[in-house]
Amino acid sequence: MSFFKKLKEKLSGSQEQEQTTEKYTEGLKKTRSGFSEKMNNLFARYRKIDEDFFEELEEILIGADVGFDTVVELIDELKLEVKRQNTNEPEALREIITEKFVGIYAGDDEMSSELNIQETGLTVILFVGVNGVGKTTTIGKLAHQFKTEGKKVMLAAGDTFRAGAIEQLEVWGERTGVDVIKQAEGSDPAAVMYDAVRAAKSRGADILLCDTAGRLQNKVNLMNELQKVKRVIEREIPEAPHEVLLVVDATTGQNALIQAKTFKEATAVSGIVLTKLDGTAKGGIVLAIRKELGVPVKFVGLGEKMDDLQPFDAEKYAYGLFAQAFEQKESESEDETAE
């Protein structure tokens, strides 16, 4: 059975499966329309695989913000595969490309996209990232989801710097019916965290979601401040924070790789939240992040609604990206057999 067919069958099992697959397919509509159109176009125009074919493929991938080194490696692997299969049929490559994508996203290690949630006691999740990527919104959406699962959730308003940031988190607290621990604007974020962890412990919360101010990774002082925030949490609960999630805007280019590296060094980032994928950006840089730093994507933002933040699933993602191309091809081959 083809890789696509296997994927499709796997993803259309239960009703719940189909619903989230649908979310991916819908959310990635714009992302895909550029990407798979280009892919289809490429496969339609080339009769055989040659240098020009690879050059165009390279451009499509670069256009999706997949880092240059990653693209070159990927193309080299594909060239090798072509040689091994002794083919020069472009169609043969279509599936191999999808497979490679899933391979990189999913990784060959055991690192999964699942969150490290404690079975008993408090789970602390720290959110970090540069300015304007959607940290607070992500926290709001996650608070809603955890609450729906029946968990007791609390929020820590650690962005004491940006005007209106505390109020923004408070609105989310009201919307989701969740307590927000805060201090005045301009106060020490580490002190807010200390309060929040204490309060979460004493009130018996299951999940504490900690917001922090956006900061550019080259600001040494601000990165030091972030380390201090993390240390304060560690001091209260030795194994916390249980997750440090770096929020990355899907429209970001190569700088996202430097972001991931620097934030990882400072705060031991355990996963990526890739936001704003419902635009036309492809967020391909997470491929490079996964490949070079080993940090997995844990959530993707596929829209503005509360439940549009989805746990990342490499297979669904790849299916969402290639669905159109795949289905088209499948129906064609069915037509052929019918004739």
Add this chain to the structure above:
Amino acid sequence: MMAFEGLAERLQGTMQKIRGKGKVSESDVKEMMREVRLALLEADVNFKVVKEFVKKVSERSVGQEVMKSLTPGQQVIKVVKEELTELMGGEESRISTAKRPPTVIMMIGLQGAGKTTTTGKLANLLRKKYNRKPLLVAADIYRPAAIKQLETLGKQLDMPVFSLGDQVSPVEIAKQAIQKAKDDHLDYVLIDTAGRLHIDEGLMDELKQIKDLSSPEEIFLVVDSMTGQDAVNVAESFNEQLGITGVVLTKLDGDTRGGAALSIRAVTGKPIKFVGMGEKLDALEQFHPERMASRILGMGDVLSLIEKAQTNVDETKAKELEQKMRTMSFTFDDFLEQLGQVRSMGPLDEILKMLPGANKMKGLNNVQVDEKQIGRVEAIIRSMTKNEKQQPEIINSGRRKRIARGSGTSIQEVNRLLKQFEDMKKMMKQMSSMQQKGKKKGGMPKLPFM
């Protein structure tokens, strides 16, 4: 792996090959062009823009300019930089004014680009530089607390903010705001709109309505300078639907190369008017195409560095210092003052980063200037008596102990500083005698912690 190579470093390999041959062939140029392409792609310039650009540079290079040059590598860099600068247009930070006030400016862009902060910064600039009276308009009714954010900025700036809460349509808010500006004789209306995807038809339509009723003089597209390949889609789409008049590039105080600037300019033809250079409300600066070109090519930003030094170092004080160095009367008081001057230029590691190739230089690579260490040096000096500062030679072991205790440091640290200060004075003596022979003007001495 992670620090991206600048064009100069990229071209080094190719150059070494050519050096032995004494003549540049067309295939050498082709190889150099591949490096140019890579450098631009790594800087996030859109691949289509890169293609066009490389074609143009390649034509110039195959011609006389590069192939006949004795330093083809330098020549390629020069051509690339010239073309880049030209493509990014002239320096244009002018803001149009309506014939009849108020002048309306719309701020638009994707979510998280920095519209609200930029609106505050722009209002501050209008007042400070042009003596204008702006009205800030909170038309982002969607993002939680966006109105509150603008109101807080208004309070910090002591400027009026117009808001009707989040239940009134942005179109109505804009309409009433303009009337309010007329009534209160305010001459600029800055409309902070909600972030939206360029493909969101409903919300794009809302912007069109605001545009139609307010006939804005300027529509600024606010773009995050870290944006990747998608920058062209975003800019093209906003421009087609609304007709932007200029671009504000935000978060340029980060370490992104900022190739999006080039992409946007190339696809829209609209000028980049301002750049956001920090979180403070006065950190909105004029756009300099040449500096941006250097940055995209990873060649450092020497001009900004010189400018920083010029605005922060007092010239008469520098002359005085020079005199003191010559006559060997440089004391710890002078040293303290100098420390202050250097620090007023900003965090030292950021200053170092502006040096071209600094990220490549051995020793400077990943240098983290320890600001705390400088603080300790200052503390030690401040713990000295007046006499000790003027005549460090009187500092005996008892005094050292006292200074260490007073500054919360150790005797070893005090000793080290005293030794460094002695060395520095010796060095100054050598330098000034050298300078007197060469009749050159003196510069700043090297500080012990650099």
